[in-house]
Amino acid sequence: MKEEKKMSYQRPKGTNDILPGEVEKWQFIEETARLLFNDYQYQEIRTPMFEHIEVITRSVGGTSDIVTKEMYDFYDKGERHITLRPEGTAPVVRSFVENKLFGPEYTKPYKVYYTGPMFRYERPQKGRLRQFHQIGVEAFGSENPATDVETMMMAMDFFEQLGMKQFHLVINSLGDLETRQNYRQALIDYLTPHQEKLSEDSQRRLNENPLRVLDSKDKGDKAVVANAPSILDYLSEPAKKHFDEVVAMLDALEVPYQIDHNMVRGLDYYTHTIFEIMSDAQGMGAQNTICAGGRYNQLVAELGGPETPGFGFALGIERVLLVLEAEAVLIPTGNPLDAYVVNLGEAVNIEALKLVQSIRHAGFSADRDVLNRKAKGQFKTADKLNATLVLTIGESELEAGMVNVKAMATRKEIQVPLTEIYTNFSAVYDELTKEEDK
Ligand code: ATP
């Protein structure tokens, strides 16, 4: 029997409201990414939240979990088959091709980053949501293994800059077409005798796309896969050369890494280098992959562009936040308030308005009471907001053309002409906040 659907004024399952108090952490993460990625000469790109479904199916692959189970797809009023984007690479590649960003007027490699929500119909749990957020990057036009390495390093730098300590890099190679053809057969030969032990999904995938079996999270599958042949033994000569160079460069930079020859990633578009950055922080469970990516040399051509190699990664902001919490990293937060205007009596309502506007226009943050509260309540609010200065104005001050200004840290208090506030607030601010040179 179908469960009766309740009318609901709650947020959809697997989504979050990001409220003030929490959103400052998001801003810190996004700002850190922006600054760092600029150092690596990446520019921001913004693509739509939804795409024609074939952009995703063609890129991510018809046997991937994303396409078979997790798409938020629908037909719009014009009968177009649309999906909310489940990931960022396919849309960016679509945009790269559509806007001809491979043209001679653009710098090569063409390097972009994005940030925003992604949508996947998953079973929600810690670190796994239906609307989650990624920061990702894509570099188009370089086959050089140095691009693989510097992009992976950018991700590592990012986590370091956030203050994370417990994470490690895992790499593998999926080689080229020749590699995959050879390996595919070896894998089928290995898996077939174990067929009955595999999960239903994996049995189906065995012949469609045996590499997918390696990516299974099923316990039984994992046991079988543990002894599977290594793709690294099947690398074609050019694929081996590429991977060896990546490894040599990581060594040259003295970056620690692990090689996991069973790592394949959940998306079909990867070739050559793939990588994950895993957190070692307590309590992340199976959601300990915080960043994942790799090389995709066929994808641009696959979506109708000229043969163009690519390399990119995506990291999950919610998981990063969980890790920061698990590692007890303090994130700078706060929205400092320079001045709070305590105003007493309706007669000063307009003057208080003029005061906050004038202070704001002088480049400071300011707020005031608008609820006509008693002095005590207003001072309490100023305290709660951690205001640097409190200006107090009542009817008698207004008559005298003066305002009382108090520095909350030092309790120093002075009377200042209103005109001084209107013409030179920053001098008043400086006067009251310089404390050391007494
Ligand atoms: P997983 O194996 O955990 O399902 P994935 O292989 O599907 O991850 P990618 O598609 O490579 O992940 O996405 C890159 C990153 O985005 C992941 O490493 C993770 O940090 C984050 N991510 C992916 N799916 C989710 C989700 N449903 N909720 C929150 N974060 C996610």
Ligand code: MG
């Ligand atoms: Mg997944």
